[in-house]
Amino acid sequence: MQFGILVNEGPYTHQASDTAYLFARTAIEKGHTVPRVFFYHDGVNNSTRLATPPQDDRNVSARWSKLAADHGVDLVVCVAAAQRRGINDDVLAPGYRISGLGQLVEMGIQYDRLVTFGD
Amino acid sequence: MSDMDDMDDGSGVIKKFMFLNRKAPHGTVYALEGLEVVLITAAFDQDVSMVFTDDGVFQLMKGIDTKGIEVKDFSKTYRALEGYDIEKLYVDQASMDARGLTEDDLIVDVTVLSVDEMANLMAEQDVVISF
């Protein structure tokens, strides 16, 4: 089954990005595919390569990048939300790209399931 | 509107999309950015419903004046939805009652649903996007 994931919140402040990541990783382990994850509202803040969290805790931005690298997950950051919050191509971590809200709508149309994680 | 036809994903699939709005405007960004998703969805010829429950009903208030808080007033955008063929706006009766609101207080025409009607509407959707 193809799962789409919508992440509405940024790293650390809310659990949403963590829960979404563990859901995505588990879905892939169970043989499903997660073709795309869409980051909206403060969720765009997951995409920064500039985060340097403490070494003894997870790196939220980077582990999405690793999921993308290992399993071909397309990490899409909403352009309008990104512009409001100062996220542009210069600061993106690997695996993320900035694109339009149409990418989210397509997920709803094309995939079997779309799950929202937010506040 | 013709340039928006380019955004059709080409598959011919029509799904029931429901946008769930439960939060008041301005205290958080979700009302504004949620509306932006709905406007984009209009270009995809899907079966779109917008549902306003709990504090979400406040998004549709008449008489909004944001000058004093110096933020964009996007309330008139709800009236523009009809021009985008987004006409199914549903409001929860109980949420309105709990907030002392009637349809006359709202900036657009809506369909007011009982809890059972709204529950059934939600249950029949293909895709629910929450903000």
Place this chain on the structure above:
Amino acid sequence: MLHIVNKSAAERSSLESCLRMATKGSAVLLIEDAVYAVTNGNAAAAKIQAAAADLKIYALGPDLAARGMAGRVLDGVNVVDYGGFVDLVAEHSNCQSWL
């Protein structure tokens, strides 16, 4: 439908709204801070137990454990892990997050 609730019932009205709107036979999965609602003696316990007559109530085990609540779950609540979460989404034709 699978309903997903993530905020504490003491903080947010999302659980209450979800239980009001979920149709008979639906599943409700509590994740993150919402898991407190399925613990013994909490203020929402009666509401959860009443809802369990018509709805299938699930809670995410890792979130219970992370909050020290793994041993305090109400009878009638199904505890699932992330695999179970994925299965619930797959098994239900639609899902709705109450944020």
